Amino acid sequence: MDNAIVATRPHSHETAVAAEHEHVVLPQHRHHFETKEQQREAATFGMWLFLLTEIMFFGGLFFAYLLYRNWYHDAFVVSSNQLSIPLGAANTAILISSGFFMALGVWAAEVQKKSLLVLFLVLTTVFGVAFLGIKGVEYHEKWEKHHIPGSHFDVSEFINPPINPKTGKPTETPLAPDMAQKTQVFFFLYFAMTGMHAFHMILGIGLLFWLTWRANRGEFSAGYVAPIENFGLYWHFVDIVWLFLFPLLYLINRHPGY
């Protein structure tokens, strides 16, 4: 709606009726917003303010990682090499796919195609669950190797790395016992960061079930897109956190030749 024209027009019965008429067309239009564009922008603005607090929250974890990586670099190198790049890369692709279907879901809501919207929301959920499944496999491996920080943490593999039978050399640089203990800092941050990320995904999947149920009732295929759009912002934000977690935790300490 072109407000420049509306604003210069003197207030009259016609404009009042036009405003009233809009309520009929768009029942979700709240009365304290002048236009649907204003309502839409306010919702997006509020969602982004929430996401900024999330940036600060994850930012604290990322800063802790940055600092301890500099302090205990050798310990971070060998413990990072414990993580599986194929599983991490597969999970990255899975999460990007989930975000792609979420984006398509927003499009389906915009063009008011109910069955497509439900399909895309279900696909978003399926890929999200697949991500958590692979994460579970990775956590289980750490549990079996006693690489979860705490009283049962096992540093022996970092002090006496396994010998590569082909070269006869250790597969990793052996660490002194005090530095080997610092691998717990890496694994603490690994579980804190990926765990917080996974927690956000679990919450998101819960919301996806609720949104899918509502979408199936046709609530978002008649011009009311805001819940789908704002959940999409949340889901893409969780994607972005992983886009940084993957290189920082899995990739950047990898050394060819070991």
Added chain:
Amino acid sequence: MSEFHDPSNVLNPEHADHQIITPATYGMVFATLLIFTGVTVGAAYIDLGIFNPVVALAIACFKAVVVILFFMHVKYQSNLIKLTVAAGFFTFIVLITMTMSDYISRAWGLW
């Protein structure tokens, strides 16, 4: 009941038409993200010395910007939303820089 009393035109100053991003655009973004995931994994196996973390983080930042601009629609939003997003990341960088400059400039172990 709402009245359109808006002489200074604050409601929709940019006359921002709501834009629906097409699946074709999303598909290109999706392909870009997958390709750069492959690139970042490949780069991790090449010994670039100190540039390994730099390359990995540069690719991660590029992917994040692509997600923010297209999947999160910021490219098509009003200046208010763009400024809000930019302000958030700027504040984050300020906090990181100030905290880190404190940590790296202390005489650790001398007191």
